[in-house]
Amino acid sequence: MKHDRSVFPAMLGMFLLGGCSDNKTPGVSATDASSAPATAGAAAGDSARVSGEPCDMKLGNIHFTKAVNGADTLTKVDGNGRMTFRVGAKKDFFSDPNDNKLSNNTAPILLAKVDNAKPFTLVSKVIPGFTEKGLYNAGVLYIYVNDNFWQKHCFEQDERGNHRIVSVRTVGTSDDNNHDVVRGPSAYMKISSDTRTVASYYSLDKKTWQLVRLYKNNYPAEIWVGVSAQCPVDTGTVSHFEEISLTQNSVKDFRLGN
Template sequence: MNTRVDLPGVPFPLHPSEDWPWRVEADSVLVTAKPHSDFFVDPSGSGSVAAESQLNAVSLTGRPAEGDFTLTARVHVDFTDTFDAGVLIVWADETLWAKLCFEFSPDRKPMVVSVVTRGVSDDANAFLVEGDEVWLRIARIGTVYAFHASVDGTRWDFVRGFALGAEEQQVTVGLEAQSPMGNGCDVRFDAVTYTAATLGDLRDGS
């Protein structure tokens, strides 16, 4: 198993969650999602991670330095089945994490979706996307995280802000690919870039 992946735009190593092929080309990362894989803890269940969750998607994450940052990537997905997605993820442990997804909706339309999990998951649809790629960004400002998405990598739309409730030292960030209903999908993350910077405004993304 390759225990680390180094990207020129990210100043810390990324580590795969399991023995799964992640292919690096310059500042891009390509992966095929594992069949029937997801990160989701059903809010209608008991809240037991073991009984009510699917936590088997492949991810590639690393630990950022303490302080504010942004992590950005252009995400391309070859959509096939419902909920296929390329994802940016913030992870503390199995009960505490969040993800920003470029996902195939049940209506077979590409969509930006977010999920925040504190014991159980809540998810929210943001907006539809024309085409098979979009820019996604995670930002941390103090104790608050923000998700933004962009169709052109210049103008950013606010998706959601939240406090995860995890210590900075717990948190890793990175990439994820999923195919909950299908047999896998190809995902490409281009221009993956980490910046130790503070957004001027959490909501407008500037």
């Protein structure tokens, strides 16, 4: 996610049209997007391209209706409510802040529509497919508006082989924030909003939550949330998601995550 990424050229002025792919620009609601200035999406670096094709998948109480980069063809849900998410080589989602040289938006993402005018909380047990050479392999939770406006919350393998919590927020270009090292194969991950604030957390027992990131909710009224797997360097891997839920409420204490 930081150094050995393959280059993915920016696609300016191109939009994928589909039943679930509404053109939006950062900070502009779906209803206002059609009247927004053409330069609004470029304010953060690029024109806003909305990825994704319609799909129909359910996991827990979540109905995924948009698949980015063929995510619906790479996922399978078993009878116990466990999702297997396969990802191929050199797949990542990152917008390089330095001359676009390391940008890559090929990672598959499975998304569900959310009313951002109401509180919401997305939670999942994330079991990434860590491998010996899997630099930046990760299981990921997303907030997504378009290719230039999103956040990912990752359980990821770093340059030293550690498995750690990472968050990346993209408004035109991406930042990159590494957090705690986690011992063990899995972590509970959570993203929550009360309509004003968005916060990300992780937990080892789903009881005690650690704050990872907190910022103002400046997303439009209609957004997408979902899951993804990435493999920026290795030849491919398999991640899993369990105990997933999407509820229309928020944490009560944004510092403690409860």
